[in-house]
Amino acid sequence: MKGNEAIARAAVAAGCDAFFGYPITPQNEIPEYLSKLMKDHGRIFVQAESEVAAINMVYGAAGSGARVMTSSSSVGIALKQEGISYIAGSELPCVIVSVMRAGPGLGGIQPSQGDYFQATRGGGNGDYRVVVLAPESIQETVDLMKQAFEIADLYRNPVMVLADGLIGQMMESVDLDKPVKKRHIEPKTYAAIGTDYHEGRNIINSLGLDPVYLEQHNLVLERKYKEIIKHEVQYEMYNMDHAEYVIVAYGTVARISRSAIDQLKEQNIHVGMIRPITLWPYPKKAFDLIPKSVKGLLVVEMSLGQMLDDVQISNKGRFKIAFYGRAGGMVPEPEEIVDAILHFDEKVVD
Amino acid sequence: MIRYEKTKGLTDLHTHYCPGCTHGILHKLVAEVLDELGVLGKTVGVASVGCSVFSYDYINTDFQQVPHGRACAVATGIKRVLPDRIVFTYQGDGDLASIGIAETIHAANRGENITVIMANNATYGMTGGQMAPTTLIGQKTTTSQEGRTIAQHGSPMKISEIFSQIEGAAYIERTSMHNIAHINKTKKAIKKAFTYQMENKGFTLIEVVSTCPVNWGMKPREALDWSKEHMLPIFPLGVYKDVMKS
Numbered sequence: 156m157k158g159n160e161a162i163a164r165a166a167v168a169a170g171c172d173a174f175f176g177y178p179i180t181p182q183n184e185i186p187e188y189l190s191k192l193m194k195d196h197g198r199i200f201v202q203a204e205s206e207v208a209a210i211n212m213v214y215g216a217a218g219s220g221a222r223v224m225t226s227s228s229s230v231g232i233a234l235k236q237e238g239i240s241y242i243a244g245s246e247l248p249c250v251i252v253s254v255m256r257a258g259p260g261l262g263g264i265q266p267s268q269g270d271y272f273q274a275t276r277g278g279g280n281g282d283y284r285v286v287v288l289a290p291e292s293i294q295e296t297v298d299l300m301k302q303a304f305e306i307a308d309l310y311r312n313p314v315m316v317l318a319d320g321l322i323g324q325m326m327e328s329v330d331l332d333k334p335v336k337k338r339h340i341e342p343k344t345y346a347a348i349g350t351d352y353h354e355g356r357n358i359i360n361s362l363g364l365d366p367v368y369l370e371q372h373n374l375v376l377e378r379k380y381k382e383i384i385k386h387e388v389q390y391e392m393y394n395m396d397h398a399e400y401v402i403v404a405y406g407t408v409a410r411i412s413r414s415a416i417d418q419l420k421e422q423n424i425h426v427g428m429i430r431p432i433t434l435w436p437y438p439k440k441a442f443d444l445i446p447k448s449v450k451g452l453l454v455v456e457m458s459l460g461q462m463l464d465d466v467q468i469s470n471k472g473r474f475k476i477a478f479y480g481r482a483g484g485m486v487p488e489p490e491e492i493v494d495a496i497l498h499f500d501e502k503v504v505d
Numbered sequence: 506m507i508r509y510e511k512t513k514g515l516t517d518l519h520t521h522y523c524p525g526c527t528h529g530i531l532h533k534l535v536a537e538v539l540d541e542l543g544v545l546g547k548t549v550g551v552a553s554v555g556c557s558v559f560s561y562d563y564i565n566t567d568f569q570q571v572p573h574g575r576a577c578a579v580a581t582g583i584k585r586v587l588p589d590r591i592v593f594t595y596q597g598d599g600d601l602a603s604i605g606i607a608e609t610i611h612a613a614n615r616g617e618n619i620t621v622i623m624a625n626n627a628t629y630g631m632t633g634g635q636m637a638p639t640t641l642i643g644q645k646t647t648t649s650q651e652g653r654t655i656a657q658h659g660s661p662m663k664i665s666e667i668f669s670q671i672e673g674a675a676y677i678e679r680t681s682m683h684n685i686a687h688i689n690k691t692k693k694a695i696k697k698a699f700t701y702q703m704e705n706k707g708f709t710l711i712e713v714v715s716t717c718p719v720n721w722g723m724k725p726r727e728a729l730d731w732s733k734e735h736m737l738p739i740f741p742l743g744v745y746k747d748v749m750k751s
Contacts, residue, residue, distance in 0.1 A: 173582070201581065208575070211572060211575040211582065215571075219583045219587050347549050361570065
């Protein structure tokens with residue numbers, strides 16, 4: 156099954172009630188499949204007039220208590236950032252799928268990881284966070300889609316599934332019924348559905364003109380983000396025994412790095428990998444587990460160095476850090492990563 | 506004996522609106538209509554950015570406060586999830602006719618079964634009286650200090666006329682708040698719009714010619730007279746679309 160189709164089918168399997176989206180390559184198969192799937196399941200599908208409208212429809216549906224999602228790509232995600240900030244500020248759950256293409260500006264439609272900052276730092280205003288899940292295979296995409304809805308509902312916060320054009324377009328066999336961890340989710344008593352249906356009045360709101368009030372709200376959000384950091388970090392440590400070097404990579408690049416690690420093994424060079432699955436919260440603690448004997452970390456991205464910042468923070472100055480990146484829609488070959496390890500010292504960054 | 510009783514559709518809070526502003530009366534009309542139709546408990550309001558952003562404090566229903574211009578997109582999301590509820594947006598002319606024109610037109614075109622209450626006071630009230638798409642030619646604002654010109658900023662946008670052309674619109678009427686007779690007509694129009702929504706007839710919009718005495722630099726009475734003399738010739742009152750009559 157193609158990645159984008161898997162995303163659509165996983166959303167339905169996860170009980171998504173409503174989808175609002177707008178066409179953009181390379182994620183078009185998601186709204187295309189969902190336009191039929193949602194109708195077949197008696198659920199809601201609306202093709203909005205813009206990405207801006209789509210995320211605001213998501214905001215409305217989330218405020219009404221629905222399980223809701225949108226999907227888009229780089230340029231379109233940029234347009235959604237205002238709405239994502241409102242959804243985070245109003246403490247509503249939703250799932251946003253971002254299938255990254257290359258930028259900046261209109262850029263190209265080939266795979267990229269140039270939106271790491273866009274996903275993990277966000278372009279919306281204010282002190283808010285979005286949980287970001289980065290799959291490296293179609294099966295993991297399906298599993299993380301299901302998790303995304305659970306995490307969103309549990310913490311009443313937007314969750315982004317960050318794929319790239321390669322994941323979206325690649326085909327693999329998947330098990331759609333593979334169970335994921337179910338969370339205990341409270342009834343959505345906050346939803347604004349009419350006062351006949353609950354006690355008091357429900358107002359979905361992020362306005363706070365009084366700084367004393369707003370700071371308290373910011374602190375409530377901060378406490379929630381700390382809970383997320385405590386409980387939701389996911390990562391994989393691969394081939395770490397006897398590792399001389401450790402590659403740090405996520406998504407498609409992690410997958411390519413596995414081939415590079417195999418090739419290096421044939422040359423008797425042992426290389427491990429830290430693969431962040433949650434990009435926020437970032438798996439900082441994984442870096443504390445790297446043995447002292449390791450000579451250095453190689454960060455590989457399909458960008459010119461974005462996750463690199465988080466690796467530098469997490470490394471706490473322990474190891475030399477080298478970087479290898481491709482951009483503009485160019486996908487690194489395993490041989491390029493092998494070469495970067497062989498010439499590690501030349502790639503070291505300050 | 507006739508005794509006046511405040512509608513259950515309003516909360517007990519005092520509004521923050523300036524003296525002479527017509528938002529307070531317009532809120533009351535919406536609240537009374539929802540109360541009279543018996544749907545207060547089944548209604549979700551959408552509070553847009555602008556002076557009326559605090560409408561959620563005053564109108565006694567569930568509410569969602571939304572980004573600038575996006576009221577009709579958010580209302581779409583709410584109504585699609587809750588098709589048996591009454592969903593309305595309360596927006597100003599800056600919010601609807603400028604930054605939110607795309608969301609409003611497309612909600613109308615999809616025939617979203619929602620009601621839009623638009624207060625048109627020909628200015629951006631909350632931010633301090635800047636020029637709006639509805640500002641009259643020659644009207645002085647803080648961003649058109651020598652008066653709006655067609656050459657620089659075009660002509661006032663006529664929302665009711667524009668929306669009357671949209672297939673999915675069921676009822677479009679422009680009313681005014683400049684005297685009691687017209688306030689009563691406004692209430693009838695609002696009631697008709699909500700009644701159409703209850704009958705699933707589609708998108709309804711009531712454009713209400715309003716005042717902004719403070720930003721216009723007028724006393725409340727002068728502002729009402731000014732709206733009648735200067736706005737109504739540009740924004741003629743009347744029913745612009747009624748699916749039951751066309």
